Amino acid sequence: MLDPQLLRNNLDLLADSLTRRDLDLDLDRLVELEERSRRLRHQADEARAAQKEAGRQIATLVDEEKEKAIAAAQDMSDRVKHLSGEADRVRDEFERLWLEMPNLVDATAADGFTEDDAEELRRIGDQPDFDFEILDHSGLGERLGIIDTERAAKVSGSRFGYIRGRAALLELALVRWAMDRVVAEGHEPFLPPVMVREHALVGTGFFPEARDQVYEIPGDDLFLVGTSEVPLAAYHGDEILDRKTLPLRYAGYSSCFRREAGTYGKDTAGIFRVHQFEKVEMFVFCLPEESPSEHDRLLEIEEALVRELEIPYRVVNVAAGDLGASATKKYDIEAWFPGQEAYREITSTSNTTDFQSRRLNIRYRTDDGTTPVHTLNGTACALGRTMLAILENHQQRDGSVIIPQALRPYTGFDVIAP
């Protein structure tokens, strides 16, 4: 959520941001609702003040004078109820619309509206030059007997996978490796809940925009998170943080659940795009002036991790129209997948400025009140996709896969062979 004051003093900024996102929201209506809501609230407040004053008078009176005063105050209650009811109604209508307003777009976010409009910032690492017929992750998984989508389809349906044997151990190694690395960067490890209440999803900006991507547990009013960003962000909801403790740097490890609605036919081979995967996610609460440098910091960590796995990658500055509601700016790291002959997203980091903290009501104290903190998130390691990138990039002629040096202390083996 943005500061509603922008409607009063910086309408152009809102309009610009919407244009860059290729969105069309009725700003005039928002301006009008916001103003009406304030006007009605003021009237209701004044009616209520009169009512309370009358009550104070009555308390000092006795006998007939008291009776008369009570009779005179008879209809004040109705007036207050009516006015504050109206004020509430208009306020609710305003907030419902205002929740749909996405974060302002950062001036340095790339222009454009789709994934293809992302601006490539750099390519790191050489794409491997194979002198044999390579396999994609699906072929490798089958040949090595470590990925089983067929039985997963039998048990759970499409877009699920069983990960077996050394691949399972490899993923577990990735978790501990990634955690150790981000802990070394000052992030505190968390194992958060993966089922959350609605307010956590509204608070992080996934609702209302991406509601169709979220699994719902009927009857219990709970939802499965698509990333531990959600429970980590909501962790400090309704709190006033001590600025001396900022920045707070966390890292959550959790399963992630995504409906992947609207992706039918995309990435159908193997387990590149699945409904359930595991991820180590970094999350930061910081002072507003710190968020750009924190964003750079998260990106540096992400790049370092991918480099340590000896995976070629590129960094892109995501286009304004492809940002998602909460981000003001986002970098994706795309790993080279030889089997697809393409760079595909494996990690991502967003600066969400005060968009989430306003919705979640997370602030810090200043000399004259409180101010929303800034929040940022960044993938340390998406286990599934990272494992697939390792398989494809480090495959050998005989169908085996060499484990990157950095992971060997964690896996206990240095190769996955047929």
Add this chain to the structure above:
RNA sequence: GGAGGGGUGGCUGAGCGGUCGAAAGCGACGGUCUUGAAAACCGUUGGGCCCCACUCGGGGUCUCGAGGGUUCGAAUCCCUCCCCCUCCGCCA
């Protein structure tokens, strides 16, 4: 799942239907004292929204788990819901 108890300010904990945003204590912050610190003493100390001044500041309203209701007036009475705790049962 069964039985009982409870939800008040950062914490503990009072609060007859009437001027209660709410006693008191603790904590925190500022000051006095001290070479410094502790102790002692003095003072300050929730948040949201809004109006006026639009610099300092002044004022209104909401907020005692949430939502309804009764009443001229509710933290205090009634209803619904949520959450927490204890005991029993079950269980990874």
